[in-house]
Amino acid sequence: xxxxxxxxxxxxxxxxxxxxxxxxxxxxxxxxxxxxxxxxxxxxxxxxxxxxxxxxxxxxxxxxxxxxxxxxxxxxxxxxxxxxxxxxxxxxxxxxxxxxxxxxxxxxxxxxxxxxxxxxxxxxxxxxxxxxxxxxxxxxxxxxxxxxxxxxxxxxxxxxxxxxxxxxxxxxxxxxxxxxxxxxxxxxxxxxxxxxxxxxxxxxxxxxxxxxxxxxxxxxxxxxxxxxxxxxxxxxxxxxxxxxxxxxxxxxxxxxxxxxxxxxxxxxxxxxxxxxxxxxxxxxxxxxxxxxxxxxxxxxxxxxxxxxxxxxxxxxxxxxxxxxxxxxxxxxxxxxxxxxxxxxxxxxxxxxxxxxxxxxxxxxxxxxxxxxxxxxxxxxxxxxxxxxxxxxxxxxxxxxxxxxxxxxxxxxxxxxxxxxxxxxxxxxxxxxxxxxxxxxxxxxxxxxxxxxxxxxxxxxxxxxxxxxxxxxxxxxxxxxxxxxxxxxxxxxxxxxxxxxxxxxxxxxxxxxxxxxxxxxxxxxxxxxxxxxxxxxxxxxxxxxxxxxxxxxxxxxxxxxxxxxxxxxxxxxxxxxxxxxxxxxxxxxxxxxxxxxxxxxxxxxxxxxxxxxxxxxxxxxxxxxxxxxxxxxxxxxxxxxxxxxxxxxxxxxxxxxxxxxxxxxxxxxxxxxxxxxxxxxxxxxxxxxxxxxxxxxxxxxxxxxxxxxxxxxxxxxxxxxxxxxxxxxxxxxxxxxxxxxxxxxxxxxxxxxxxxxxxxxxxxxxxxxxxxxxxxxxxxxxxxxxxxxxxxxxxxxxxxxxxxxxxxxxxxxxxxxxxxxxxxxxxxxxxxxxxxxxxxxxxxxxxxxxxxxxxxxxxxxxxxxxxxxxxxxxxxxxxxxxxxxxxxxxxxxxxxxxxxxxxxxxxxxxxxxxxxxxxxxxxxxxxxxxxxxxxxxxx
Ligand code: SF4
Ligand code: SF4
Ligand code: SF4
Ligand code: FES
Numbered sequence: 001x002x003x004x005x006x007x008x009x010x011x012x013x014x015x016x017x018x019x020x021x022x023x024x025x026x027x028x029x030x031x032x033x034x035x036x037x038x039x040x041x042x043x044x045x046x047x048x049x050x051x052x053x054x055x056x057x058x059x060x061x062x063x064x065x066x067x068x069x070x071x072x073x074x075x076x077x078x079x080x081x082x083x084x085x086x087x088x089x090x091x092x093x094x095x096x097x098x099x100x101x102x103x104x105x106x107x108x109x110x111x112x113x114x115x116x117x118x119x120x121x122x123x124x125x126x127x128x129x130x131x132x133x134x135x136x137x138x139x140x141x142x143x144x145x146x147x148x149x150x151x152x153x154x155x156x157x158x159x160x161x162x163x164x165x166x167x168x169x170x171x172x173x174x175x176x177x178x179x180x181x182x183x184x185x186x187x188x189x190x191x192x193x194x195x196x197x198x199x200x201x202x203x204x205x206x207x208x209x210x211x212x213x214x215x216x217x218x219x220x221x222x223x224x225x226x227x228x229x230x231x232x233x234x235x236x237x238x239x240x241x242x243x244x245x246x247x248x249x250x251x252x253x254x255x256x257x258x259x260x261x262x263x264x265x266x267x268x269x270x271x272x273x274x275x276x277x278x279x280x281x282x283x284x285x286x287x288x289x290x291x292x293x294x295x296x297x298x299x300x301x302x303x304x305x306x307x308x309x310x311x312x313x314x315x316x317x318x319x320x321x322x323x324x325x326x327x328x329x330x331x332x333x334x335x336x337x338x339x340x341x342x343x344x345x346x347x348x349x350x351x352x353x354x355x356x357x358x359x360x361x362x363x364x365x366x367x368x369x370x371x372x373x374x375x376x377x378x379x380x381x382x383x384x385x386x387x388x389x390x391x392x393x394x395x396x397x398x399x400x401x402x403x404x405x406x407x408x409x410x411x412x413x414x415x416x417x418x419x420x421x422x423x424x425x426x427x428x429x430x431x432x433x434x435x436x437x438x439x440x441x442x443x444x445x446x447x448x449x450x451x452x453x454x455x456x457x458x459x460x461x462x463x464x465x466x467x468x469x470x471x472x473x474x475x476x477x478x479x480x481x482x483x484x485x486x487x488x489x490x491x492x493x494x495x496x497x498x499x500x501x502x503x504x505x506x507x508x509x510x511x512x513x514x515x516x517x518x519x520x521x522x523x524x525x526x527x528x529x530x531x532x533x534x535x536x537x538x539x540x541x542x543x544x545x546x547x548x549x550x551x552x553x554x555x556x557x558x559x560x561x562x563x564x565x566x567x568x569x570x571x572x573x574x575x576x577x578x579x580x581x582x583x584x585x586x587x588x589x590x591x592x593x594x595x596x597x598x599x600x601x602x603x604x605x606x607x608x609x610x611x612x613x614x615x616x617x618x619x620x621x622x623x624x625x626x627x628x629x630x631x632x633x634x635x636x637x638x639x640x641x642x643x644x645x646x647x648x649x650x651x652x653x654x655x656x657x658x659x660x661x662x663x664x665x666x667x668x669x670x671x672x673x674x675x676x677x678x679x680x681x682x683x684x685x686x687x688x689x690x691x692x693x694x695x696x697x698x699x700x701x702x703x704x705x706x707x708x709x710x711x712x713x714x715x716x717x718x719x720x721x722x723x724x725x726x727x728x729x730x731x732x733x734x735x736x737x738x739x740x741x742x743x744x745x746x747x748x749x750x751x752x753x754x755x756x757x758x759x760x761x762x763x764x765x766x767x768x769x770x771x772x773x774x775x776x777x778x779x780x781x782x783x784x785x786x787x788x789x790x791x792x793x794x795x796x797x798x799x800x801x802x803x804x805x806x807x808x809x810x811x812x813x814x815x816x817x818x819x820x821x822x823x824x825x826x827x828x829x830x831x832x833x834x835x836x837x838x839x840x841x842x843x844x845x846x847x848x849x850x851x852x853x854x855x856x857x858x859x860x861x862x863x864x865x866x867x868x869x870x871x872x873x874x875x876x877x878x879x880x881x882x883x884x885x886x887x888x889x890x891x892x893x894x895x896x897x898x899x900x901x902x903x904x905x906x907x908x909x910x911x912x913x914x915x916x917x918x919x920x921x922x923x924x925x926x927x928x929x930x931x932x933x934x935x936x937x938x
Contacts, residue, residue: 005124006269009055010038010048010066011080022088037090038066038079048092049101049133051108051126051221052170053080056269056276057179063170065104065130068092076100101134108168109136112222119166120231121223127168151196156206158828159228159284160217162199166224169195173216173225180277182421184444185209186216197224206831211815212280213414218266227264227284236263243692243700244282245343245685246818248571249273249393249415250694251282252761255686255705262286262686262705272761273393273694279414280829281818288826289684293668296710299679304657308679313712313720320636320678321724323661324360327634335632336661337364337623340584341639342573344682344714345690345702347737349575349582350590351718351729352638356617357583358610359727363595363617364632367584368640369576374903375538376569377580377592379547383555384777385784386747387580387592390566391530392696392763392775396420398564400527405433405550406459406536406909410440411815413534413570413695420532421446429526431519433462434536435810436881437874450519453876456808457910458509460542461500461794462516463549465509468500469520470556476524477558484787485555491789495552500794508796510876524557528564535572536812539909541797544902549792560787561778571695573819574685578693581748581764582741587616591745607744610727621897621904624655634661636721638714639682641822643671645884648862648897665714668822680717681710689713690734691756697763697774701756797910799898801878805860805912807844808879809894821885839872839881840915848916855918858882860894860911866918880915 014034021030022040029044036059041048052063061081068079071089076097079090091097109131116122151164174186174197185208189198200208217225230236236256244251244265252271256264265286267278288294298316299308311319324336338356340349349367356365369377377387384390393416396402402420409417421443424430430448432441435456441448454462470476471492481488498504502513502520509516523529531554537546550567559565571577583590589612593600596614605612618626620642626632628651635656643652656662656675664676673679686705693699715734722729731737735753742748747765750773755762762773777783801808816832818824838858840850850856852871857864858880867882875881898907 007042009042010050010053011036011059012055012057013039020084020086022084022086022090024090025092031084035084036080037068037070037077037082037084037088040084041068041079041090041092046092047133048079049130050080051130051168052172054172054219054221057172057175057219060171060175063104063168065101065134067097067100069094069097098135102136105131105134105136112168113165119223120226120235123235125223126221154199154204156204157210157212158831159212159280160214161226161228161231162197162205163224163226164196166222167197168222168224169197170221172219172221173197176215176219177210179422180219180418181211181213181215182418182425182444182446183209183211183213185211211414212284212832213278213418214280214283215277218276229264233261233263234258239266240703240705241268241701242685242703242705243574244278245574245692246281246285246823247413247574248576248695249413250574250692250696250698250700251278251415252700253278253282257705260706270760271700272698273696273700274415277415277418280816281824285818285824285827285829286686287828288667288823289686291826293826294684294709295667295669295679295681298681301677304662304675304677313717316678316680317717317720318724320661320663320680320721323677324634324721325725327660328360331631331633333361334364334617336360336634336636337362337366337618337632338636339620339638339640339642340365340367340579340582342368342576342579343639344575344579345688345734346575346578346582346693346699346741347690347734348638348688348714348718349579349584350737350741351715351722352636353583353590354608354729355718355722355727356636357589357604357612358608359722359725359729361610361613363586363613363615364623365584365617366586366620366623367579368573368642368645369580369584372535372572372905373538373569373576373580374585374905375543375547375900377585378544378902380551380567381592382790383548383551383788384560384567384782386777388577388697388777389568389571389695390560390777391563391568392698393419395563395566395776396423396530396532398528399423399428399530400564401429401431401523401529403431403433403523403529403531404438404440405531405533406538407532407534407570408434408436408438408440408812409532409534409570410438410443412572412813414815416570429522431522433459435876435879436812449522450515452511452516452519455508455510455876456810456879457540457797457799458505458794459537459540459546460549460792461505461509462511463546463553464495464500464792464794465502465505465516466520466523467495467549467553467556469502469517470524470553472496472501473521475521476556480558481556484561484782485789486786487789491552491791494791494793505794508794523553528562529554529557529559530565531559531567532570533568534570536810536909538569538900538905539907541799541898541900541907541910542795543900543905545792545795548790551787552789552792555787555789561776561780563776566776569695574694575692577695577697578691578699581693581745586619590741591747604744607740619904621899624652627655627658630658633659634663635659636663636665637672637676638665639667641666641670641672643675645819648895650863651897665717668826670822682714683708683710687713690715691738693764698761699751699756699764699766700761701753797898797907799896799907799910799912801912805914806878807840807913807915809858809860809911809913810879810881810909811884811895812881813885814883817883817885819885825885833883833885835868836883836885837868837870838915839870839875841873841875841877841879842871843877844880844915845869845871850915850917856915857918858894858913858915860896860913862896863894865894869915880913
């Protein structure tokens, strides 16, 4: 439980150790140099009236309400824009100031609808508060003169209204959109009395550039920009601090409630990952938690062609346990297994992998990270010694050169993108390596210095060429390499071979050699250089190789071990880091320790009271293969829609269809549940109690906002299944699960719910050596001792474009939707994205007779689907792009079984395809016949 409103200090804190002492109303106060008089006063306990100032935005000085008197200075300066100077004596309350402030307020109020009692912001309106604060008792001006009371209302956004008659033109919204969000969708149009806020060129919010992050709504001091939920439900009266359940940024929120009803999510100022900002998903798209599609009762059926039967929890749990044991008795201990979810808490994941290892008695556990960041785990462990990003998000503020590789942060990791954009506006240089011209390449006040628009599947050739330039042009950090790294000489010989030069790879990658050389020089010599990457790096046949290639590049330039540098995966799902940390891979116990390590296994065996296998179990694709072949018969699927999210859908369907028992634990009857025999309803993040770990290794508390709607926490269900299978496993609270994790995992040994409640969050490693966590890794030495250079020869993918499949399909996500869309499709976010579309270059469209908006068939050698075409010159010729948020599109029907050589992570980013009109016009019929031939024959 927290305060509903945090104390607003008026202007942002200033960094730096130097301090200045002043007097405010006779009281001494010492503050950081550069602090405003307003903030200094607030820090000493004196709140100066204000309207246009707020501590999340730079001071603007427009409302003239915050006037003060300063000894020895003429006039009444605005305290928000006046910095402190040593010895300053400030008076904040004098008869003169009182009169001036009342005059200002009188003018505001005379042009404001006086409907306070029925206004949705009643009780949360700064205009109302300031009227009281300045002692306004009368308004001498009537409404007869010109006013804005009839100004129109814009209700086009599904989540907030813009009621411009209430606008006081303070510009906080405009500044929030620029400074915090970095979208610059709003302007103040006109001047003086005629000035008004405008989205774009006088458009409706929905038609403007607005991305619905809500920063303007949060910044608005009146009810002008207001959440629709507040208008409908009323002002919240209490709040609970918790963590967003969408992406790996892991934003902290205050869930604000009225009674038991969630009214709104407000980004938490003290949230380490987001510092008071959010995106449209976290702030607004929580309605899925109470969507009527949500299943709340356990259900069972003997055959997937039967109707579901609702049963009580005991029946469902005993059914699962009995069937699992029967299958093991008949087909062997290894015939069953499970998949953990990156959407659930660390504690929920931990108990599932423990159930599999200790109660099932095998290591057949894997996680959805298999299909996204498993190469990150492998690659960073090989080179640095630990499977995690090196920095905290704040670190980007110290970067001078930022490399974004195979990631689209403005859509995938929007709050981090806002931080990054702020740094870029301050002057940091940007290099984007991506086949698509993502928004970052050119957006308001930002332009990439280099966009290396490489051919899909050639990442490794590009990163090798970058390192080649660094080495052969003598731009590397010899001292860092000598002191901190090993295996350099062999790698240096490999990387300086002519075949790795930009000129040699130009034809393969499509990147002009000179551009590549310039990018390498910038990275090596431009100051602090940081790499941020996403699934465009990992979901390749050489995903792990590329991760190691980036690590090599960072090491050879000494860009590791301090703020502003590093190698940072932008993790997709909210708890993908955590699910990996918790021992979800078949070869690793919690804390990334190999199951074959006798000493480690003994520690777990002693704690868990069961012998553990020293052999790794099956990975997800091996489970599918074994199911089709008949030796793998039952699976427990925790919160992942494998039927939709895994590649080569036909094969996945065949595997699921072949199993005797499929148990799905989820919120909705998803695509996988079509193959399930038992459905165990799960809890939404609003009901969970535990922790999520974000992409910067930050462990955040997830606090329950409401009781589980299903009557049981997910961890309880798992424990009860284990118990019913004869393995005692019980906890009275998730806190005890975290205590067990801490006792077994050296990097977590200092973590506890108590510490998280005290500090807000911690970044692992958190132990005796770092009791408050570790924002930057590898500072004095690498986790593995010395950083290891690994040779990374480029091996082209087997997936090539051919005459029959001449285009390359690559996939990604968009801002408003999330993953397979199970949650976001059940919210008003569908207003932005009703369907998956196929983006293709106008040239590729033209030669196929395709126009914008046409329905097209997309076919690969494994399958075909259809979707609407959108022509876009963001795509290079020969490359097409789609998202995978809607099951009806079935984008994975066309993706192949190719995968990363080290981890089996699917090669989602490279599929050879053909595209043709679905309903061909006569001239295009020949192409269409050829297109459908393989799919029909298949
Ligand atoms: S919601 Fe966000 S993007 Fe839209 S206008 Fe407001 S601040 Fe800008
Ligand atoms: S909409 Fe709100 S924040 Fe924006 S100028 Fe008007 S009153 Fe200020
Ligand atoms: S950036 Fe990610 S974690 Fe933050 S609010 Fe958006 S979806 Fe949630
Ligand atoms: S708060 Fe200082 S001028 Fe508005």
